[in-house]
Amino acid sequence: MLEMLDYPFMQRAFIAGLMIAVLASVGGSFIVLRRYSLLSETLAHVSLVGVSVGLLFGMSPLWMAVVASLVASWMIEYLRSMHGMYSDSVLAIFLSGSLALAIVIVSLAGSFNASLFSYLFGSILSVSVEDLWVMGIFGSIAMALLLAFFKELYFIAFDEDVARAGGIRVAMLNFMLVSVIAVIIALSIRVVGTLLIGALMVIPPVAAIRFGMGFYPTTLLSIAIALISVVIGLSASYLFSLPSGAAIVLCLLVIFIIALVINRR
């Protein structure tokens, strides 16, 4: 089975997958605790618009996904925080709106359905060396920001008002968090796909929380769950010719069910 690592495309898929696993589980921890899980799903749909535009105009779909996801994340946060709109309503508008836009673009073009399929569900064959560089650079920046403001983001997730009263710049950090999440999601679409990335962000922290530990051990467990799922999912994808995103998410679901059974309350 280890001979799969002899193939360069599998090496790239594993490097990308492991990077995404760490980023998605750490970023996901904050959005889960803030009951903002739908953000990942929404931004994933928005990034599909970027991918469609990229394919239609012959630009890099990954770059376009990053741009679309970032712009949408700022608009969502602006509407939520400055206009006092309910988070779930704003997310629902962006989710369905962006999907509608992506479908229109796809139907106008009509020629790249096969390429689009890999962006929807992930494909281990699609990770290029250029993608790895983009993931490495943007992923490092995203992780550096998450680590630099780790404790502040944790405090905000626990009690936003008290964090603000304590002098923590909550508005700035909220914008930073949604931006980082947007970048992580856009980077993940090669491996997991736009329709399934939400699961990689949400399921690891939700499963880890079931074990009833403090935040730091919970985050570490969440990373471990994501890493295990990516390794098993990518291997299954290679062995059984499955879309990589679907295989990874099914592994996550199995781990989540195990966590539920072990920690029945």
Added chain:
Amino acid sequence: MKFSPSLFEVDQLCFERHGNEVLKAATFRILPGEYCAVIGPNGGGKTTLVRLLLGLEKATSGVIKLFGTDQNRFKDWNRIGYVPQRSALVDGTFPATVREVVGMGRYAKRGMLGFESAEDKAAIVEAMELMGVADLSDRLIGNLSGGQRQRVMIARALASKPDVLIVDEPNTGVDVESQHRFYELLRTLNRTKKMTILFITHDIGVIAEDITRVLFVNQTLLVSQNPSEVIRCDEMSRLYGTPAHVVCHNH
């Protein structure tokens, strides 16, 4: 004569929400070492007043000075400990131990990328011991009783070693015995540690002996430096606009 700067200096503070006047021209000062009760009917603007002091709401007009500095330029927010309303009602599944929650009180002091120093650790342990939650250090906050959670939240506020503690009706979901211990603790902090306390409450009777100043908030603000005057039933009835009975008791 020794000059004693105000911790809070509020002048002609007004606040409107959706066009409705919540607070009109509030003017008052709070000096170091005071134990100040903020009372008034529901919806009268007590919590709004505190949120304005903490910068959580933006005033329509007026001036707020904190420790002699205009609020817009004030940076030392860790000098103010804040225990909000319903703080004991935390999410039962949130992954946070008592130690982690109390440690949040030091975050503003640590700054970006700041690791926990020996001073931080000592302050966290001291706050937990003072509040009697040191033995719960590794327990999840969601697994504690209402009274224990309340003590953890106060420990978090105390961990930053504040000069002033603002407590907003913190007894929701807390049993009577814990409430009594809580009042005793506030008295100790005020008398022995000389900590200034701003306490928002409906139950002024239980702290009647301790307070040095009363702010009565019902859109307008009435300040009294003679609490016994305000606590009289006829005065309370006049302020609340409804018959009120004040029962002073040693908790």
